[in-house]
Amino acid sequence: MANYTAADVKKLRELTGAGMMDCKKALDEAEGNVDKAVEILRVKGQKGVAKRESRTAENGAVVARIADDKASGVLVELKCETDFVAKGEKFQAAADAVAAHVAATSPADTAALLASEIEAGKTVQAYVDEANANLGEKIVLDRFAQFSGGFVASYLHRTSPDLPPQVGVLVELDKENAEIAKDVAQHIAAFSPKFLSREEIPAETVENERRIAEETAREEGKPEQALPKIVEGRVNGFFKENCLLDQPFAKDNKKSVQKILDEAGVTLKRFARFRVGA
Template sequence: MANVTAADVKRLRELTGSGMMDCKNALVDAEGDFEKAVETLRLKGAKDVGKRAERTAGNGLVAEYFKGEGDGTLLELNCETDFVAKNESFIELADKITKFAAESGVADVPALLGAEIEPGKTVQALIEQNSATIGEKLELRRFVHFTGAYVASYLHKSDPQLPPTTGVLVQLDKVDPQVARDVAQQIAAMAPKYLTFEEIPADVIEKERALAETKTREEGKPEAAIAKIVDGRVNAYLRDFVLLEQAFVKDNKKTIAKLLDEAGVKVERFVRFKVGQA
């Protein structure tokens, strides 16, 4: 039997993202042959793909790709553990799919998964192939592709040892790198859901209004004042979720709307991805 060292196991784990004991057993079975050990892990992974389908892919990364200053793509690829999230092959897979998403022109995740990224191989098949090799459930969760006058991004690492887990893509009506970066960082930090009040769905407003009214009545406020109090509470609550209404994190004396007005720039749209969150 071949002498399998801890260094060998570590190397195979880094190469495949598989568990420590799986790597050790694969090396023992392969009598120290790395190529055979990798193939063993791939076969084991392929056999277990169905079992992995029910597991949660709550880790992962956010990747980006730009074709120019007015063309950017943001994508979230999930896995089960942070160990795999920082695996080089997983990062390369995310980058490859993100670039393909930008260049293929597909509109949504189902179309992207069904598109042929390699001759005879769809994105879904490529993900499943890597899932089998790595030994974890991998999932393409979402992506967005913006084109306009100016598109910028911001990627944030919550842990310096891991790839970015929060990503923002913002589109402006004109080129302004500094404002774009300030706004993207604002979105990353403060997590707005809407650009303006007008974008808030009516059902969201009504739900918040009902809660505010119930709370106000329970406090015994005068009937004549209830409507005004409810309006104030609803607006104050929802303002935190509207980008243009938020206080600028670098200068809380001005709103994002004021920042943009001073720069003569408009935000046309934005998106924020945080791994594991809606």
């Protein structure tokens, strides 16, 4: 039997994030040499990456990074398979590192992000694969948002106190107003609008909602002469549910989000909302 101690197992776990039994097996194979055991775990972990591709990553974290001058910011979602890994320092450090890299390099899209170098000679894709190997779970980076040019703010929400943030929002106003930015970001986190305004909704989506509203009203036996008004009311209801500017504001539901922004004298240029796994 290889000569190693419990302290060696602990050190190897801290270095790699691997499970206790995997660390013991690696130390056995490495005859107690911790450095060699690290290499063994990395090789075995990389072999397991392909096997994990078919598994589902529905846990993880959303992280944000806002520039000191509030003129730019990023939102990144990094996913894993279990909340156990999501809670870990190594996983959260990886998510923070990717967010910092996005802020520094402004990649055009996810493909460009994954192909860019996060460390000398190491692409983001390789960095994610390495985390995949070290943590023993499927790790996925498939979306991020980056805003610049206005006043940018973020809001992160924990769905459980022992988990990293699972919901993140990034907003950009045309001028500085920290209070409104925070309030609107919290509203977005809670009410998850799909669009900023009615103008953003594809025409075919609106027409489909109108068709469904009419067919539903007919099925309910509504009088023919009342159909136009009923249909219009239900389509407006769709707008209020899905368009941020039409939604009743969380802190004052007698006013729309648009009204709150107008009263503050600011324009919301855009927003992004991520919920882990959704």
